[in-house]
Amino acid sequence: xTRLLLSAVxxxxxxxxxxxxxxxxxxxxxxxxxxxxxxxxxxxxETADNCIKALNDGEPPLITRYSHVDSEAAGILIARxxxxxxxxxxxxxxxxxxxxxxxxxxxxxxxxxxCDMGLGPKPETAFxxxxxxxxxxxxxxxxxxxxxxxxxxxxTGSLASPDYSMNKDAWNGQNIxxxxxxxxxxxxxxxxxxVAISADPAAASKLKMDDLVKxxxxxxxxxxxxxxxxxxxxxxxxxxxxxxxxxxxxxADKKGKDxxxxxxxxxxxxxxxxxxxxxxxxxxxxxxxxxxxTEGAGGKTAAxxxxxxxIAPVEMTADQExxxxxxxxxxxxxxxxxxxxxDVMNETEAGKRTVAFYKDPKYVPAGSNKLNFGFKRxxxxxxxxxxxxxxxxxxxxxxxxxxAKRGMTVEQLMKDKAGMRDLALYISPTFVHExxxxxxxxxxxxxxxxxxxxxxxxxxxxxxxxxxNLSNKWSAEHMIEYCSKHGGAGCFRNFHEMHSxxxxxxxxxxxxxxxxxxxxxxxxxxxxxxxAAREFKSAQFYAxxxxxxQEKARVRPGEMxxxxxxxxxxxxxxxxxxxKWYTMMYRESVDNEAEALAFRKKYGSSGLxxxxxxx
Amino acid sequence: xxxxxxxxxxxxxxxxxxAVAPAGQxxxxxxxxxxxxxxxxxxxxxxxxxxxxxKKVFGTDFFGPYSGELGxxxxxxxxxxxxxxQPTAEKFIKLHAAPAIGVNLDGKVYGKVKAGKAGNYYAKVxxxxxxxxxxxxxxxxxxxxxxxxxxxxPVKNGFFVLNYYAPMDxxxxxxxxxxxxxxxxxxxxx
Numbered sequence: 069x070t071r072l073l074l075s076a077v078x079x080x081x082x083x084x085x086x087x088x089x090x091x092x093x094x095x096x097x098x099x100x101x102x103x104x105x106x107x108x109x110x111x112x113x114e115t116a117d118n119c120i121k122a123l124n125d126g127e128p129p130l131i132t133r134y135s136h137v138d139s140e141a142a143g144i145l146i147a148r149x150x151x152x153x154x155x156x157x158x159x160x161x162x163x164x165x166x167x168x169x170x171x172x173x174x175x176x177x178x179x180x181x182x183c184d185m186g187l188g189p190k191p192e193t194a195f196x197x198x199x200x201x202x203x204x205x206x207x208x209x210x211x212x213x214x215x216x217x218x219x220x221x222x223x224t225g226s227l228a229s230p231d232y233s234m235n236k237d238a239w240n241g242q243n244i245x246x247x248x249x250x251x252x253x254x255x256x257x258x259x260x261x262x263v264a265i266s267a268d269p270a271a272a273s274k275l276k277m278d279d280l281v282k283x284x285x286x287x288x289x290x291x292x293x294x295x296x297x298x299x300x301x302x303x304x305x306x307x308x309x310x311x312x313x314x315x316x317x318x319x320a321d322k323k324g325k326d327x328x329x330x331x332x333x334x335x336x337x338x339x340x341x342x343x344x345x346x347x348x349x350x351x352x353x354x355x356x357x358x359x360x361x362t363e364g365a366g367g368k369t370a371a372x373x374x375x376x377x378x379i380a381p382v383e384m385t386a387d388q389e390x391x392x393x394x395x396x397x398x399x400x401x402x403x404x405x406x407x408x409x410x411d412v413m414n415e416t417e418a419g420k421r422t423v424a425f426y427k428d429p430k431y432v433p434a435g436s437n438k439l440n441f442g443f444k445r446x447x448x449x450x451x452x453x454x455x456x457x458x459x460x461x462x463x464x465x466x467x468x469x470x471x472a473k474r475g476m477t478v479e480q481l482m483k484d485k486a487g488m489r490d491l492a493l494y495i496s497p498t499f500v501h502e503x504x505x506x507x508x509x510x511x512x513x514x515x516x517x518x519x520x521x522x523x524x525x526x527x528x529x530x531x532x533x534x535x536x537n538l539s540n541k542w543s544a545e546h547m548i549e550y551c552s553k554h555g556g557a558g559c560f561r562n563f564h565e566m567h568s569x570x571x572x573x574x575x576x577x578x579x580x581x582x583x584x585x586x587x588x589x590x591x592x593x594x595x596x597x598x599x600a601a602r603e604f605k606s607a608q609f610y611a612x613x614x615x616x617x618q619e620k621a622r623v624r625p626g627e628m629x630x631x632x633x634x635x636x637x638x639x640x641x642x643x644x645x646x647x648k649w650y651t652m653m654y655r656e657s658v659d660n661e662a663e664a665l666a667f668r669k670k671y672g673s674s675g676l677x678x679x680x681x682x683x
Numbered sequence: 684x685x686x687x688x689x690x691x692x693x694x695x696x697x698x699x700x701x702a703v704a705p706a707g708q709x710x711x712x713x714x715x716x717x718x719x720x721x722x723x724x725x726x727x728x729x730x731x732x733x734x735x736x737x738k739k740v741f742g743t744d745f746f747g748p749y750s751g752e753l754g755x756x757x758x759x760x761x762x763x764x765x766x767x768x769q770p771t772a773e774k775f776i777k778l779h780a781a782p783a784i785g786v787n788l789d790g791k792v793y794g795k796v797k798a799g800k801a802g803n804y805y806a807k808v809x810x811x812x813x814x815x816x817x818x819x820x821x822x823x824x825x826x827x828x829x830x831x832x833x834x835x836x837p838v839k840n841g842f843f844v845l846n847y848y849a850p851m852d853x854x855x856x857x858x859x860x861x862x863x864x865x866x867x868x869x870x871x872x873x
Contacts, residue, residue, distance in 0.1 A: 164749070208725055450822050465822055548784060557785030565789040566816040566824050575783035578768065665767050 089137065093130055096122045097145070104148035106186045113156035113201055116149035120597075123149075124654045132647055139618075139643040140611035146650060147604035151181040154598035155194070159202045159209055165248060165289055167212040172244040174598055181601040191215065192240055214247040216240050222283045223251070226258060248289070255287035259296045266303055277307050381468040382477040389443040389464055392478060396492055397499070399439050403427055408492035409499055415553060418546035419496065422503045425510070436510035441499075443467055450564070451498040453505035455531075456522040460502045462495055470494060490562065493550075497567040501543040508535055517649035519642070529649050532599035534657050540582045541664050543567065544574035548671050575671070579664045596657060600650050607646050614639035709867070715741050715761040716843060718802075719867035721860035723747070724757065739766035742844075747857050750850040753815060753827060755857045757864055758848070763841045772807070772835050772842035779833060780809040789814060789826070801834040801845055802868040808834050812851070830854035834865055843870060 089097070100119035103110045123131040123145065135142040151174065158170045174180065175188030187194040191213035199206045210218035216236040219227070227234040232254065242250065262280060266272045281300045288297045384392065397409040405426045413419025431437035440459040443466075446452075451462040470491050471481040481487045512518040512529035521527045548571050551559040560568040574582055594602060604611075617636045621628060628636075711717045724745040742760030749755075762769050769775040780796050782788060792812040799808035810832045816824040828851035836843040845868060847861040 204725065448821055448823070450820050452820070463822055469822070551784065557782065560784050560786045560788060565814075565826075566819075566821075568784065568786075568788050569814065569816060572783045572788065576778050 089130075089133060093133070096130065097134060097141075100145050100149060101141070104145065104152070104185060106184075111152055111185055111187070111197060111201075113152045116152040119145070119149045120153065120654075124651060129651050132651055135643065135647045138615060139640075139647075140608070140615040142647070143604040143607055143611045143643065146647075147181045147601045147608070148185060150597040151185070151601035151605075154595050154601060155182060155187065155197075156201060157595060157597070159198055159205050163208050163212045167209075168214070168244050168248060171213060173594065174601075176243055177602075179602050179605040181605040184605070190240065191244055213244050214251060219251075220283065222279065223254070223287075227254060231257075248287075251287040252290055252293055255284045256293065256296050259284055259288070259299050263299055263303055266307065272307065277304070376473075376475040378473045379475050379477075381465065381472040382479075383445075384443065384464050384468060384478045388478055388482075392467060392482060393442045395482060395488060396495070397439065397441055399426065405439060408488045409496060411489070412492045412496045412550070413500065413546070416546045416549040418500055418542045418549065421542070422500050422507075422546075425503065425507050430514060431510045434510070434513045436513045437506070450566075451495070451502055453502040455505070455509055455528045456524060456526055458506070458509070458526055460499065460506065462498060466495060467491060493562050494564065496550075497543040497547055497563055497570075500546045501539040504539040504542045505535060508538070512649070515648060515652060517645050517652065519645050519649070529653075530594070530599050530603055532594045532596050532653070534596040534599075534653060537579055537582050538656070538660055540570055541574065541579055541660060544571040544582075545664075545667055547571040548575065548667075552671060574664075575668060578668055579661050596653060600653075603646055603649070607643060610639045610642050614643060710743070710745075710759075711871075712742055712759070712761070714871055716759060716868065716870050718759055718845075718864050718869065720745055721747060721757065721857075721864055724860070738768055739763040740768055747849075747860065748853055750853050753829070753850045755850070755853050756846075756848040757861050758844070758846045759864075759868065760844050761841060761870075762844065766841075769844075772837040775842070775844060776807060776809070776833075776835055780811070799834065801836050801843070801865050802870075804836050804838075804868070804870060806834040806836045806845075808832070830858075832858070832861065834868075836868075836870065838870060838872070840872070843868075 096119070099115070100123065102108050103112055103115040103119060123129065123134075126133070131142055131146060134145070154174060158167060158174065162170050171191055175182055175191060175194070180188050182188045182194070187197055191209075192215055195206065195210065195215075198209045202209075207218070216224060216239045219239075226232065227239070239247070258280075262275075262277075262284070265275070266277075281304055285297060285300055288300075395407055397405055397407040400406050405423050410423055413423050425431070426437050426439050428437055436458075438458070440457075442459060442461055443464045444461045445464045446461060447463070447465065449463050450466060451460065453460050467478050467481070471478045471487070474481065474484075474487060476484070476487065481491065509518070509528040513527065517529045518527040520530055547560065547563055547567065551557065560571070563571075570582070613635065617628075617632055617639065620632070621636065708720055709717050710720050724747045740760055740762050742758065744756055744758040747755035747757065762772075762775070769778070776796060777783075781793050782791065787793065791814065794810035796807050796809045799806050810830070813829045813831060815827045815829060817827060818824060830847075830849050830851050832847040834843075834845040836845070845865050847858065849857055
């Protein structure tokens with residue numbers, strides 16, 4: 069047995085020459101290794117970006133070839149260069165609580181690659197780096213992580229008082245998000261104090277009330293802080309009243325209110341009237357002037373309210389949830405998906421791709437493309453894919469509210485074919501989006517890179533924002549193509565406005581716009597670069613062990629123990645899966661961006677019948 | 684007594700002014716354009732990924748005051764011929780001065796495209812009122828009103844876009860800063 073294992077190890081080692089590195093390869097590796105060596109004091113995100121592109125170049129990619137020479141060093145190259153790219157992106161693209169959450173993710177969570185380069189876990193350790201590579205963002209970054217020196221003297225003066233006994237070291241010793249939490253607590257207490265003080269006009273007159281209120285409101289950012297924000301609003305109003313000033317909204321407040329009110333009325337206006345109305349509204353004309361604009365004909369919307377009196381939503385029973393799901397999409401005896409959703413999805417390339425996934429034979433052995441769709445009460449959300457349970461869920465409230473707007477219960481809707489078609493269309497963007505997540509898991513399993521294991525035995529690959537971008541892309545393309553075939557523009561009203569808005573933003577700016585749009589909404593989810601850094605950092609122990617075993621197998625193969633043979637095999641597999649996951653993910657994102665640009669080119673010029681203004 | 688001590692701690696703290704960013708300066712984007720940045724606005728550098736030269740799009744964004752999660756933004760970009768993002772000025776206007784998907788969603792408002800000037804250069808100007816939806820993937824997300832204004836300056840080779848993006852409650856108060864920046868705009872190539 070040992071002899072067989074030895075043969076396998078030697079065979080693996082013998083395979084290495086096919087991954088031989090050229091002098092140019094060596095130079096690239098040296099440049100990229102120097103960049104991430106803290107002693108060489110580079111840590112350049114621009115160089116890191118060039119390195120990642122170069123390491124992913126070639127077939128097989130340079131990083132794959134290098135991993136067969138030195139998997140530990142290759143893993144570190146990928147982890148650290150990606151971590152630098154990720155940090156730069158966070159610093160320049162995100163701020164405030166979202167930015168803080170993102171920085172906490174890359175600096176304070178386990179497997180912190182940045183920390184290996186002296187950037188973290190305390191954010192203050194990265195200030196010099198930010199000053200060097202994103203100098204215009206240094207002040208914003210310091211504020212984002214709520215470092216003591218950026219709190220401003222109103223906060224530090226109060227926090228240093230005997231009430232809080234805080235100082236710089238103690239404050240900066242806290243984690244990033246803990247600082248936000250502490251500031252919220254502080255602001256709540258100070259709000260109550262301020263309200264109490266304001267009862268004494270003489271005392272209150274000595275305070276710079278506007279400054280205090282502004283600072284306190286900046287720290288009352290959590291949902292549970294709402295009552296305190298309301299207290300400050302009331303306090304501001306009272307102070308103005310007591311000062312004898314007329315209580316008038318600011319120009320911006322008034323204009324914002326005007327436009328907010330007007331927006332609901334504008335929904336039914338024809339597009340030709342919008343420009344005139346906008347200009348008039350913003351140029352100080354009265355939005356409420358009778359006869360100021362002409363009502364359009366309106367139109368039937370997703371809710372289908374034309375001529376129908378809506379009712380209060382009626383909860384489905386568990387049996388109805390099952391029946392509705394089955395009517396939307398199920399698999400017939402021949403293994404073909406069928407149902408209202410399938411009919412809708414077969415109208416578009418993105419939808420056909422989704423349907424085809426559920427009958428793709430290459431995923432059948434692993435059962436990874438098994439359809440498991442249902443309605444379930446999940447208050448507030450629209451729908452989701454659960455990689456652990458491997459099911460797609462749409463919130464039951466979605467169907468209940470949809471039916472109610474048509475004056476029906478879901479039970480009644482299920483007897484209305486037109487209504488069922490409309491519901492299928494309404495939820496189809498979510499289904500395409502979530503099915504793509506299932507598809508991502510299936511592709512990972514098929515490629516053998518599903519090394520994220522769940523306790524129930526299911527598995528997938530690491531979750532990064534790249535997955536969300538891809539799902540959003542397919543969902544947007546589905547809506548755009550569907551509507552280009554079915555009535556054009558007006559058909560977008562059949563979708564939830566949030567979904568249609570994604571389609572619009574995709575058409576305006578492509579996948580880059582989707583990522584920019586979504587990044588602040590997913591601050592806890594790793595970007596592609598951040599995910600790569602974390603995965604290779606977490607595998608670093610195994611890479612180090614593998615390197616030792618590789619060396620021993622070369623020099624003293626006869627001394628290898630059975631356990632070392634097993635470790636050699638296991639660690640090789642473990643590292644190979646990570647390199648394969650990384651190179652697949654990288655290439656997939658590049659290919660999809662190119663595909664998205666081509667799609668926009670096709671549907672942005674002729675699909676929707678827009679007139680082009682003359683220049 | 685307790686109330687008095689608290690008052691003192693806040694009063695002392697309240698005296699200094701809040702931090703103010705440096706006064707506005709002229710910003711120069713390589714060989715493409717210059718404009719004057721509003722006082723105190725903060726530059727937001729482009730992220731990595733495709734480089735400017737790969738995209739053939741050159742420019743930057745500056746951020747002003749915030750309202751909740753969203754800030755006021757001023758962007759100035761040059762789109763070179765052959766760029767894959769916004770190939771022509773006409774296409775850009777088509778995608779932004781009217782619904783990119785051809786329908787006015789959820790009460791968005793699109794102004795007419797009019798003639799105007801950015802600095803001393805002829806431009807096509809339009810406004811719109813759009814939304815952001817938060818939180819993501821909610822059945823009933825909050826709809827945040829956004830005001831935007833665009834100046835599109837076509838030149839012989841490519842075109843420039845100056846755009847303003849602001850949560851509605853900050854839109855009016857900061858529009859003048861944007862217009863001042865627009866009036867200072869100067870292309871360095873045509």
